[in-house]
Amino acid sequence: xxxxxxxxxxxxxxxxxxxxxxxxxxxxxxxxxxxxxxxxxxxxxxxxxxxxxxxxxxxxxxxxxxxxxxxxxxxxxxxxx
Amino acid sequence: xxxxxxxxxxxxxxxxxxxxxxxxxxxxxxxxxxxxxxxxxxxxxxxxxxxxxxxxxxxxxxxxxxxxxxxxxxxxxxxxx
Numbered sequence: 001x002x003x004x005x006x007x008x009x010x011x012x013x014x015x016x017x018x019x020x021x022x023x024x025x026x027x028x029x030x031x032x033x034x035x036x037x038x039x040x041x042x043x044x045x046x047x048x049x050x051x052x053x054x055x056x057x058x059x060x061x062x063x064x065x066x067x068x069x070x071x072x073x074x075x076x077x078x079x080x081x
Numbered sequence: 082x083x084x085x086x087x088x089x090x091x092x093x094x095x096x097x098x099x100x101x102x103x104x105x106x107x108x109x110x111x112x113x114x115x116x117x118x119x120x121x122x123x124x125x126x127x128x129x130x131x132x133x134x135x136x137x138x139x140x141x142x143x144x145x146x147x148x149x150x151x152x153x154x155x156x157x158x159x160x161x162x
Contacts, residue, residue: 008123019124022148029147031146034126035126035127035129036125037124040124040125042120042123043121045117045118048115058112062107062112062115066106
């Protein structure tokens with residue numbers, strides 16, 4: 001059993017209203033040194049596979065088929081035992 | 082300028098309906114080897130600080146004051162230059 005950790009982020013060119021709102025709220029709380037905020041998704045999956053490579057392929061398939069919208073989002077997969 | 086990467090996850094004891102729905106959808110797509118899915122948030126911040134420690138403290142303050150709900154969520158902060 002492997003654990004896949006996936007970070008899904010909006011592409012740099014896409015406006016991130018959630019991040020902008022969080023940034024604004026942090027400024028109002030006095031955290032002026034926080035300069036930019038972008039909010040994405042973090043997904044953990046347990047994957048039953050024979051090898052790390054097979055687990056990675058499955059996680060990437062899950063991302064492209066369902067979890068990420070590749071038009072607007074990038075994703076990064078990390079596999080742990 | 083440092084980059085803070087924050088993973089916010091629901092505590093293990095808290096039910097994750099979004100994750101359950103994604104898991105179910107992956108099963109329907111034929112990805113039977115994905116055994117458990119949990120969905121959290123991934124937040125990137127640019128932080129203006131003099132040291133890595135100062136950046137970490139600021140990022141943690143942002144999490145406890147605004148970004149994470151510590152009753153239900155855990156967070157993990159990573160700082161990069």
